[in-house]
Amino acid sequence: MPEPVLKLERITKRFGGLTVLSSVDLQVDANQIVGLIGPNGAGKSTLFNVVTALYRPEEGIVFLDGKRITGAPPHRICRLGVARTFQLVRTYLTMTARENVMVAAVYGGGAMADAGRACDEALELVGLAASRDLITEHMTLSARRLLEMARALASRPRVILLDEPMAGLNASEIEEMIQVIRRARDERGLSVLWVEHKVDAIMRVCDRVVVLDHGVKISDGTPAETIVNPKVIEAYLGEPSS
Amino acid sequence: MTREKRIIGLSAIIVAALALLPFVPGAADSYLFFLLYLFFLYTIIGQAWNLVAGYTGQISLGQHAFFGLGAYTAALVWSRGLFGAEHVYYFDPLTLIASGLVAAAFALVIGFPLLSKLRGDYFALGTLGFGEIVRVAFVKGGSYTGGPFGIVLPSSLYESLRPHYWLGLGLAAGLTLLIFWIRRSSLGLALVAIRDDEMAASSNGVNVLKYKLVAFALGAFFTGMAGCLQAYYLFHVSPEGFLNLNWTLYPILIAVIGGSGTVLGPVIGALAVTVVFSYANIFFPELHPIFSGLAIILVMLFMPNGIMRLRFRGRA
Numbered sequence: 291m292p293e294p295v296l297k298l299e300r301i302t303k304r305f306g307g308l309t310v311l312s313s314v315d316l317q318v319d320a321n322q323i324v325g326l327i328g329p330n331g332a333g334k335s336t337l338f339n340v341v342t343a344l345y346r347p348e349e350g351i352v353f354l355d356g357k358r359i360t361g362a363p364p365h366r367i368c369r370l371g372v373a374r375t376f377q378l379v380r381t382y383l384t385m386t387a388r389e390n391v392m393v394a395a396v397y398g399g400g401a402m403a404d405a406g407r408a409c410d411e412a413l414e415l416v417g418l419a420a421s422r423d424l425i426t427e428h429m430t431l432s433a434r435r436l437l438e439m440a441r442a443l444a445s446r447p448r449v450i451l452l453d454e455p456m457a458g459l460n461a462s463e464i465e466e467m468i469q470v471i472r473r474a475r476d477e478r479g480l481s482v483l484w485v486e487h488k489v490d491a492i493m494r495v496c497d498r499v500v501v502l503d504h505g506v507k508i509s510d511g512t513p514a515e516t517i518v519n520p521k522v523i524e525a526y527l528g529e530p531s532s
Numbered sequence: 533m534t535r536e537k538r539i540i541g542l543s544a545i546i547v548a549a550l551a552l553l554p555f556v557p558g559a560a561d562s563y564l565f566f567l568l569y570l571f572f573l574y575t576i577i578g579q580a581w582n583l584v585a586g587y588t589g590q591i592s593l594g595q596h597a598f599f600g601l602g603a604y605t606a607a608l609v610w611s612r613g614l615f616g617a618e619h620v621y622y623f624d625p626l627t628l629i630a631s632g633l634v635a636a637a638f639a640l641v642i643g644f645p646l647l648s649k650l651r652g653d654y655f656a657l658g659t660l661g662f663g664e665i666v667r668v669a670f671v672k673g674g675s676y677t678g679g680p681f682g683i684v685l686p687s688s689l690y691e692s693l694r695p696h697y698w699l700g701l702g703l704a705a706g707l708t709l710l711i712f713w714i715r716r717s718s719l720g721l722a723l724v725a726i727r728d729d730e731m732a733a734s735s736n737g738v739n740v741l742k743y744k745l746v747a748f749a750l751g752a753f754f755t756g757m758a759g760c761l762q763a764y765y766l767f768h769v770s771p772e773g774f775l776n777l778n779w780t781l782y783p784i785l786i787a788v789i790g791g792s793g794t795v796l797g798p799v800i801g802a803l804a805v806t807v808v809f810s811y812a813n814i815f816f817p818e819l820h821p822i823f824s825g826l827a828i829i830l831v832m833l834f835m836p837n838g839i840m841r842l843r844f845r846g847r848a
Contacts, residue, residue, distance in 0.1 A: 342735055368737040382728035384793075393725045396718045397737035445737055 293356040294319050295481040296341070296372070296449045301350035303333070303340055303505075310336045311505045313350070316483075318449055323475055323482040325492035325513075328502035329525060334485040335377060337502070338451050341483075342374050343367045354448060369399030371448035375438040375455055377485075381426045387437055388413065388422040391444045398445020405444075412443040415477065416470050432463040439470055449481040450474065456488045464488065468495055493517065501525065539796075547705050554694045561692075569693055569765070571806040572700030576758040577779065578786030578798035579707045580751040585784075586792030587711075587720065588747040589727030590647070594659030595755050596779035597666040600771070601638055602631035602756025604670060607683040607769040622689045623699065628760050635756025636749040638666075643748040648741050651730070660780075667775040682770025685763065696765050703761070704799075707754050712795045723747055727793075755783075789831050791838025800839050804831075 294317040303311040311333045318324045326334050339345040341352050343364045352360045359370055368374075373394070382390050391412050395405040413419045416436040426434065435455055442450050452471070456464050468491060474480050486492050492499060493513040501509040501516060503525040509516055516522055524530075550568065554560050577595065585591050608614070609630060610621035621627050646658040670677045677683070714720045722743045725733040734740045763769050782805065783798075790801025812823040831839070 344731070344735075363739075364734040365737050365739045368735055374735050376732065380729045380732035382725050382732065384728055385724060389721065389724075393721050393733065393738065394736040396721060397739075399737055441732075441736060 292320060294353075295322075295355060296483065297353040297356075298337075298341070299351045299353070301337070301340055301347050301352070303336055303345060303347045309505055311340065311347070311502075314502070314505070314507050316500055316507065316510075318481045318483050320481060321475060321479055322497045323471065323484060323495055325496035325499040326483060326485045326502065327487070327489055327492055327499060331504070332502040333505040334502055335453060336505075338374060338453055338483075338485065341367075341451060342372060365397070368394075368445055368447070369397075371399065371446075372451065373398065373442035373445045373447035373449075374451040375435070375442055375453055377453040377457060379431065379434045379438060381429075381434050381437055381441075383427045384425070386423050386425055387418055387429065387433075387440075390426055390437055391440045394441040395444040398447070400444075400446035408444050408446055412440040415443060415473055416440040417466070432459050432466070435459065435467065436470060439467075439474070443474060443478065443480075447480065449483060452482060452484045452486075454485055454487060456486060456491060464491060471495065543796075547701070550701055551698070554697055560694050560697070565693060565697065567806055567810055569697050569700050570810075571802050572697070572704040573758055573762060574782060574786050574802035574805055575704035575799050576700070576707055576761075577755055577783040578790070578802050579704070579711060580754040580758070581783035582787040582792050582794075582798045583711060583714070583723075584747050584751040586787055586794070586797070587714070587727060588723045588744060589730075590744055590748065591652070591656040592659045592748065592751070593656050593780050594642075594663040594666075595751075595783050596775055596777055597659075597663040598635040598639065598752040598755040599759040599762075599779040600666060600670065600769075600775035601635045601752075602759030603763040603769045603774040604677065604683070604759075605631040605634040605756070606760040606763045607685060608677075610685055611683050623695050623764060628699075628757055631760035631763075632753040632757040635759070636753040639749040639752035640745060643745050644741075647744045647748065663775070663777070663780065667771055670775060671771045678770070680771060682768060682773070685767040685769070687767035690767070693765075696761060699761055699764075703754065703757060704802075708795065708799060715795060719743070719746070785828060787838075789828065789835075789838060791840030794838070794840040797838050797840035804839065 296318040298314060298316040301311050301314045314337065328334055336345065340347045343362060347360065351358055354370055354372060359367055382393065388409060391409045392405065395409040396402065400408055413422055416439050418433065418436055418440060421429065421433060426437065429437065439455065455467055459467060471482060472495065475482055496513060498511065499513050499516040500507060501522050508521040508525060509519045559565055577599065581592065581595055606627050609627050615626060642662045646655055650658050671680050673679060722738045725736065725738055726740055726743055730740055759774060766773060786801035786805050787798045789804055790799065791797030808827045809824055812820045816823050
């Protein structure tokens with residue numbers, strides 16, 4: 291069996307007395323889009339921050355292509371092949387779109403000689419090639435979300451972590467983002483771990499869906515399996531009254 | 533692009549004209565000549581702060597420490613003859629570079645704990661504390677540092693202000709050119725990324741601590757050399773004259789008035805500050821700080837992003 295691209299083993303993260311993630315196992319296989327859903331406070335963003343080393347887990351190990359990456363600093367995690375986007379968009383506001391992407395192309399771990407090409411290809415893939423010289427401050431929210439996506443792609447990662455890339459987007463922008471995510475997987479052969487509140491989008495696009503509730507993984511399977519899982523229904527709708 | 537080329541061409545002509553000015557008979561003895569020297573000195577310290585705060589977003593309030601460390605390095609090396617008794621210390625490249633290197637080394641040593649643990653205002657306060665420590669250390673340094681009186685250098689060597697003028701011009705133009713180059717290099721990309729969003733920068737693969745340290749040390753290097761230059765002018769290095777908080781406030785004023793985070797902003801700011809300070813000093817000698825303060829308030833009220841950014845106003 292091939293090695294999973296990203297593998298989390300028994301990740302536990304506590305803030306003081308509060309356990310935000312308890313012994314979570316998760317894996318993302320090559321070329322897969324895995325959705326990560328769960329009610330507010332389930333620990334989805336915390337899980338991302340553990341993988342990208344913004345937080346250090348109390349227990350557990352993160353593997354990338356079978357190699358342990360826990361303990362490496364955030365910039366190293368990116369260079370090893372884990373790129374991410376942020377729930378609250380974090381673009382470099384004073385830079386042009388192309389400069390934004392260049393940061394990741396130059397420092398993200400890919401070959402320096404290819405940085406310019408990687409940058410332009412990433413802008414092309416997300417459909418921002420025409421806005422490359424626009425100052426980011428003047429871009430719309432959906433364009434900035436796509437820009438973050440381009441930045442992640444330009445670092446030439448193995449896996450991309452998307453933190454609610456649809457938040458605040460309208461219906462047509464959501465469709466556009468879905469196409470971009472699919473293209474990233476199909477054209478670049480990337481794996482994607484995707485946190486989202488728009489459950490319908492997740493169910494349409496993902497190969498597998500993982501559900502977290504109060505820091506515990508309560509479901510892991512295909513979208514079809516997930517929507518009929520009683521634990522998932524309970525987490526979202528509450529316990530059925532008898 | 534053509535606009536940029538015009539500015540570069542014009543700047544080169546101005547620098548060349550300034551470089552030739554001392555050859556004009558009598559020029560070196562005028563008050564204007566001294567003001568130009570001051571303008572160069574202000575440009576150096578303003579650009580150094582601009583690199584750290586304007587481009588990298590790290591507000592340093594410890595620049596006076598680097599200025600003083602540079603000056604004291606020159607004074608100590610010179611008065612103790614550390615490079616040998618036969619060595620010529622006055623306008624010696626080795627002494628000048630040593631001044632910069634000592635300041636940069638202190639920046640690295642103090643920057644490592646401060647920049648890895650403190651952000652924003654807290655980093656600023658940390659550098660302020662560092663500046664105080666350096667000042668007190670030199671005041672209490674006993675016979676080695678000359679205590680509160682400082683170190684006196686052989687002023688009989690002074691012939692004219694020309695070497696100060698040229699060195700100041702060279703450092704100011706060199707640093708401005710360096711910042712122009714950094715802005716277009718991958719180093720500049722990292723610095724601005726850190727300023728705009730540190731967390732995004734680190735998750736895009738930028739080693740945030742490393743590049744903050746590079747900027748901080750580079751700024752300290754040039755500030756230290758500026759301190760050495762001023763030591764060659766005053767021949768008396770003291771805590772009062774060099775470890776004074778003014779040497780932190782002036783660069784901030786200069787960069788902010790001119791436009792921090794721009795290549796030419798601090799040059800314009802240095803010019804403005806030199807003119808305002810010296811004219812205020814001539815016409816209202818007693819009220820000079822009040823007048824200067826008022827000028828600064830007015831600039832900030834009507835040009836909050838600095839003089840250089842005026843032309844961006846009205847753009848979407």
